Amino acid sequence: MSGQNLLGDFLKARRGRVTPDQAGVRSLGRRRVPGLRRDELARLAGISQHYLTRLEQGKDRNPSTQVLRALATALRLDRNETAHLYALAAPSQAVEGHREVGxxxxxxxxxxxxxxxxxxxxxxxxxxxxxxxxxxxxxxxxxxxxxxxxxxxxxxxxxxxxxxxxxxxxxxxxxxxxxxxxxxxxxxxxxxxxxxxxxxxxxxxxxxxxxxxxxxxxxxxxxxxxxxxxxxxxxxxxxxxxxxxxxxxxxxxxxxxxxxx
The missing domain is CATH 3.30.450.180 (Beta-Lactamase)
Structure with a gap:
């Protein structure tokens, strides 16, 4: 488990599942990746490719709500997937859960x-x-x-x-x-x-x-x-x-x- 880069792993995985046709991206010639290229997702989300690279590599783990919303739209995430994206980007607030039932x-x-x-x-x-x-x-x-x-x-x-x-x-x-x-x-x-x-x-x-x-x-x-x-x-x-x-x-x-x- 790439436990130290949960947000980046998710972004890379979901980027690979959106085809250029689904995203409305014109594709010319052979492609080396099955989904969107990093520059294509960055353009769709309105952010720089450099910043997206930092997010995917785990070098920046605190994107703004505006960036998260744009990425969710570009990646065609549903409500549950979008909530998961926001949770991965939030600071860790893990607390010990209830281990006993009332x-x-x-x-x-x-x-x-x-x-x-x-x-x-x-x-x-x-x-x-x-x-x-x-x-x-x-x-x-x-x-x-x-x-x-x-x-x-x-x-x-x-x-x-x-x-x-x-x-x-x-x-x-x-x-x-x-x-x-x-x-x-x-x-x-x-x-x-x-x-x-x-x-x-x-x-x-x-x-x-x-x-x-x-x-x-x-x-x-x-x-x-x-x-x-x-x-x-x-x-x-x-x-x-x-x-x-x-x-x-x-x-x-x-x-x-x-x-x-």
Whole structure:
């Protein structure tokens, strides 16, 4: 992990993903780079090539809001990617997150007897879970790390028929939600870069937080389940998120989930 130049790494990666046609740049002859050249991005953003070079090389790490806004526009970043760009350019304000879940939150998820639910932090450590979540998958057991499990626990891949998509989402969500300057998160990423699948996806620099969407499982005891995932924030613990899974009422997945209760 090029942990000392997060902003520069992101700018270089995203510059390589914008084609001249997308940016409205006239391209003549053969090109040595797949995306925009440095001088082209600088011209589009209205900054000097020398300054962009300093940003990409990590020699200048405090661009103005105006420069960041211009770069985001030139790089065609979406809302999540733009927020990530601003976060990388901000001075480090990493603080130790909440490592324990409040008793009231534990009681809440325990009361959802037919809804798998767990709590994770921004580093994707599982901090708490109800019984049904742990019955759905061992990766939802407190003390586990979801990034490590998705990529390194080969046995779990049989549980996730859409593993490729989930792996890509996991890497993109860690980049979107994780504090990359936090020592624990940086250590997690550094260790995970030893895995080829994670390294390939991480180097894409995709940014996409966890969304409310459908997720499929193939459970060894009850078979296929199609569940809707919801991500819920916790007041007073912004670094923690409750993840729940729900089946369509009356569906085979609901019956299968009930049999795990």
């Amino acid at each position: 008793e009231d939150v534990q009681q809440l998820i325990d009361s959802w007897g037919t809804t798998p639910a767990y709590v994770r932090n921004r580093g994707f450590d599982v901090l708490a879970a109800n019984k049904l979540a742990m019955a759905l998958s061992p990766m939802y057991t407190p003390g586990r790390n979801l990034v490590r499990d998705v990529f390194l626990d080969k046995d779990l891949r049989g549980l996730l028929p859409d593993w490729q998509e989930i792996a890509a989402q996991t890497a993109a969500a860690l980049r979107a939600e994780g504090d990359l300057r936090d020592p624990a998160t940086a250590g997690l990423i550094s260790s995970m870069l030893m895995d080829g699948d994670f390294r390939r996806l991480w180097e894409n620099h995709d940014v996409r937080p966890v969304r409310n969407e459908i997720k499929r499982f193939v459970h060894p005891l009850v078979g296929p389940l199609t569940l809707r995932r919801q991500a819920l924030s916790i007041a007073g613990a912004e670094d923690q998120t409750i993840i729940t899974y729900q089946a369509e009422p009356g569906s085979p997945s609901a019956d299968a989930l009930n049999s795990l209760c």
